[in-house]
Amino acid sequence: MQNGLLKIIEEAEQGRAMTVEEMTDIFATDEGHVVRALFQAADRVRRKAVGEEVYLRALVEFSNHCRNNCCYCGIRLGNRQVERYRMEPEEIVEALAVAHRLNIGTAVLQAAEDPWYDTGKIVWMIEEIKKRYGMIVTLSIGERSYEDYKAFKEAGADRYLLRHETSDSELYARLHPGMTLERRLLCLRRLKELGYQTGSGNMVGLQGQTYLSLARDVELVRDMRLEMAGIGPFIPAEGTPLSDAECGTLDIVLREVALLRLNSPLLMIPATTAVATLDSEGRQQALQCGANILMPNFTPLRYRESYRLYAGKICINEGTEQGIEAISGILSSINRSVGKGPGHSPMRNGKSIAC
Numbered sequence: 152m153q154n155g156l157l158k159i160i161e162e163a164e165q166g167r168a169m170t171v172e173e174m175t176d177i178f179a180t181d182e183g184h185v186v187r188a189l190f191q192a193a194d195r196v197r198r199k200a201v202g203e204e205v206y207l208r209a210l211v212e213f214s215n216h217c218r219n220n221c222c223y224c225g226i227r228l229g230n231r232q233v234e235r236y237r238m239e240p241e242e243i244v245e246a247l248a249v250a251h252r253l254n255i256g257t258a259v260l261q262a263a264e265d266p267w268y269d270t271g272k273i274v275w276m277i278e279e280i281k282k283r284y285g286m287i288v289t290l291s292i293g294e295r296s297y298e299d300y301k302a303f304k305e306a307g308a309d310r311y312l313l314r315h316e317t318s319d320s321e322l323y324a325r326l327h328p329g330m331t332l333e334r335r336l337l338c339l340r341r342l343k344e345l346g347y348q349t350g351s352g353n354m355v356g357l358q359g360q361t362y363l364s365l366a367r368d369v370e371l372v373r374d375m376r377l378e379m380a381g382i383g384p385f386i387p388a389e390g391t392p393l394s395d396a397e398c399g400t401l402d403i404v405l406r407e408v409a410l411l412r413l414n415s416p417l418l419m420i421p422a423t424t425a426v427a428t429l430d431s432e433g434r435q436q437a438l439q440c441g442a443n444i445l446m447p448n449f450t451p452l453r454y455r456e457s458y459r460l461y462a463g464k465i466c467i468n469e470g471t472e473q474g475i476e477a478i479s480g481i482l483s484s485i486n487r488s489v490g491k492g493p494g495h496s497p498m499r500n501g502k503s504i505a506c
């Protein structure tokens with residue numbers, strides 16, 4: 152069986168798509184040498200497919216008002232312990248001036264699902280960011296209407312992140328009251344149709360989640376030909392129904408990052424803040440088994456504490472300069488360099504999947 156897994160990893164490195172059953176076995180194995188082989192193969196594929204550069208995305212978390220009640224989320228509507236904030240559109244655009252000065256090519260506007268930011272406000276911000284800084288604009292603002300997605304695209308938005316969180320529709324429904332996986336996937340399909348570089352991703356370590364469902368998460372990203380995928384461990388948040396549940400593990404997060412890289416070689420994969428919250432070396436490890444993106448936080452410090460999706464989130468008291476220094480330290484420790492330019496997924500350039 153273990154030799155069988157090594158062969159599967161070798162074949163995947165050569166470009167054969169893994170089956171869900173094979174991926175499930177790789178999640179389940181307790182053979183250290185198989186896991187090491189997986190990480191090394193994913194690192195080689197990453198180097199060949201997307202290169203040594205690590206692209207930076209300047210993140211601004213601009214509102215923690217949410218209309219939803221996701222059971223794991225620290226800023227869910229029902230959490231009365233949260234101090235709520237909303238940044239004004241001008242303040243959001245201004246927060247990106249430093250990122251532009253630092254030559255970071257991409258802005259990520261992220262917020263809870265907050266209808267206060269109507270179509271006009273979002274369109275205004277996209278146009279201003281393009282006009283003032285010429286940056287690539289990524290939106291991460293949840294489920295919106297087709298008309299909104301279209302208006303944002305026409306205003307110049309380039310990318311959209313919308314994590315599906317779990318490919319298990321029953322688990323999805325339990326964790327997201329009033330929401331469905333079907334609707335989430337419809338949004339992802341619409342975003343792709345409209346021409347966005349589209350990203351999704353999932354959580355690892357949710358109660359009731361199986362290795363089979365994690366394998367299906369990898370399959371979903373591959374089959375939908377998504378261009379980005381962010382994987383984070385579940386970390387319990389205070390004031391939520393899951394506050395006492397156990398965290399996901401770094402090991403399984405890294406296995407999924409590696410499986411994503413092997414199954415979707417051209418994917419842009421961030422080493423997430425949640426991984427670093429779980430383990431101070433987490434981002435380095437993720438970058439060495441498939442990841443190629445980091446997302447420094449440019450949210451003004453006074454708001455950071457309030458955008459606490461889970462307990463112990465790092466970077467809350469870290470100034471922008473400190474954050475950039477930390478990133479430089481991470482990259483020099485693993486001999487990687489910062490990518491120049493927009494850092495688009497090579498899928499956009501018509502590069503073939505089998506690379």
Ligand code: SF4
Pocket residue numbers: 217218219220221224225226227228262263264293
């Ligand atoms: S996960 Fe997102 S949509 Fe769900 S409650 Fe939190 S901020 Fe809102």
